[in-house]
Amino acid sequence: MNVSSRPSPPERPESGHKGTFGRVLIIGGSLGMSGSISLAGAAALRSGAGLVYLGVPRSIVGIVAAFEPSYITVPLPDQESGVLSKSALPNLMDHAEGKDVIALGPGLTQSSETDEIVTAMYQSCSQPMVIDADGLNALARFPEQLSEHNGPRVLTPHPGEFARLTGQSIDSIQNDRQDVATRFAKEHDLTLVLKGPATIVTDGDQVYVNSTGNSGMGTGGTGDVLTGIVSALIGQKMPPFSAARFGVYLHGLAGDLAANELTEPALIASDLLRFLPAAWKQVI
Ligand SMILES: NC(=O)C1=CN([C@@H]2O[C@H](COP(=O)(O)OP(=O)(O)OC[C@H]3O[C@@H](n4cnc5c(N)ncnc54)[C@H](O)[C@@H]3O)[C@@H](O)[C@H]2O)[C@@H](O)CC1
Ligand SMILES: Nc1ncnc2c1ncn2[C@@H]1O[C@H](COP(=O)(O)OP(=O)(O)O)[C@@H](O)[C@H]1O
Numbered sequence: 001m002n003v004s005s006r007p008s009p010p011e012r013p014e015s016g017h018k019g020t021f022g023r024v025l026i027i028g029g030s031l032g033m034s035g036s037i038s039l040a041g042a043a044a045l046r047s048g049a050g051l052v053y054l055g056v057p058r059s060i061v062g063i064v065a066a067f068e069p070s071y072i073t074v075p076l077p078d079q080e081s082g083v084l085s086k087s088a089l090p091n092l093m094d095h096a097e098g099k100d101v102i103a104l105g106p107g108l109t110q111s112s113e114t115d116e117i118v119t120a121m122y123q124s125c126s127q128p129m130v131i132d133a134d135g136l137n138a139l140a141r142f143p144e145q146l147s148e149h150n151g152p153r154v155l156t157p158h159p160g161e162f163a164r165l166t167g168q169s170i171d172s173i174q175n176d177r178q179d180v181a182t183r184f185a186k187e188h189d190l191t192l193v194l195k196g197p198a199t200i201v202t203d204g205d206q207v208y209v210n211s212t213g214n215s216g217m218g219t220g221g222t223g224d225v226l227t228g229i230v231s232a233l234i235g236q237k238m239p240p241f242s243a244a245r246f247g248v249y250l251h252g253l254a255g256d257l258a259a260n261e262l263t264e265p266a267l268i269a270s271d272l273l274r275f276l277p278a279a280w281k282q283v284i
């Protein structure tokens with residue numbers, strides 16, 4: 001079923017507080033990729049989250065914390081390379097308790113140890129999870145486990161990541177985006193956000209094709225911003241499909257407002273954070 005109406009924002013009760021607007025845990029980052037998780041965290045804060053916790057390798061916690069004082073940072077054991085160590089897993093499972101949503105993947109990097117973390121959390125966490133970037137790359141190595149999850153899952157691949165997940169070529173995906181996306185979501189019982197111009201959001205039954213966004217957004221870090229937005233919306237109790245749909249709309253709208261002011265070539269990912277408030281103003 002194609003859904004074409006303009007997506008709606010989450011409710012924001014007057015009596016709400018930081019404990020009710022969602023505890024969001026985002027896990028990722030590595031030495032050299034502290035920006036991705038910092039962008040995701042700031043986007044979650046600018047999308048209404050009550051509390052944003054960033055689980056990052058200990059070696060980058062200072063850099064990430066300095067990006068935005070409103071984060072709660074969770075330093076985790078890392079490998080010598082500055083990539084999360086598998087010994088972080090018990091700690092992560094403890095931190096996941098009591099969170100309303102968990103996002104996993106921006107800047108995580110690919111290693112056998114992060115694969116273990118991703119697959120274990122994907123399979124066992126009962127909370128909704130948003131999986132992006134290297135979280136997707138880890139899942140792509142164990143495609144037979146994609147349906148083995150214990151809670152709602154939103155996957156946000158760009159066509160390159162979706163090619164790894166499905167084993168198909170980027171061209172064959174791009175030629176048949178809507179059908180491939182819908183079949184994948186249905187088969188694995190999850191919400192899929194297939195990014196790019198005219199991002200597709202589907203839960204296997206409903207399909208939404210996004211109308212906002214522009215090629216100025218083809219710049220590193222804009223997808224990390226989307227991860228933060230969608231996570232914050234799920235934390236505010238939106239069902240996964242509605243959160244993903246409204247999130248991609250809002251993200252593209254922030255991109256359009258930014259490009260209008262700054263031009264498409266000059267747009268960078270952190271501009272989306274600055275234009276999110278103006279995008280919110282248009283939808284609430
Ligand atoms: N500041 C930072 O710390 C940043 C870190 N990043 C991290 O860098 C890691 C690698 O992610 P990347 O996405 O760069 O690398 P990938 O190798 O996953 O993806 C890049 C490739 O995917 C394909 N692709 C992407 N979008 C496409 C589209 N719309 N149409 C057709 N093909 C498309 C292209 O072949 C492209 O070269 C991730 O952990 C990510 O989170 C990036 O998010 C960029 C910013
Ligand atoms: N030409 C375009 N038109 C509209 N949106 C785009 C375009 N190019 C990229 N985007 C959007 O920018 C984001 C890029 O995400 P991603 O590739 O994961 O970036 P990164 O990993 O660098 O953060 C996606 O939301 C995608 O839909």
Ligand SMILES: [Mg+2]
Nearest residue numbers: 133158223224
């Ligand atoms: Mg990305």
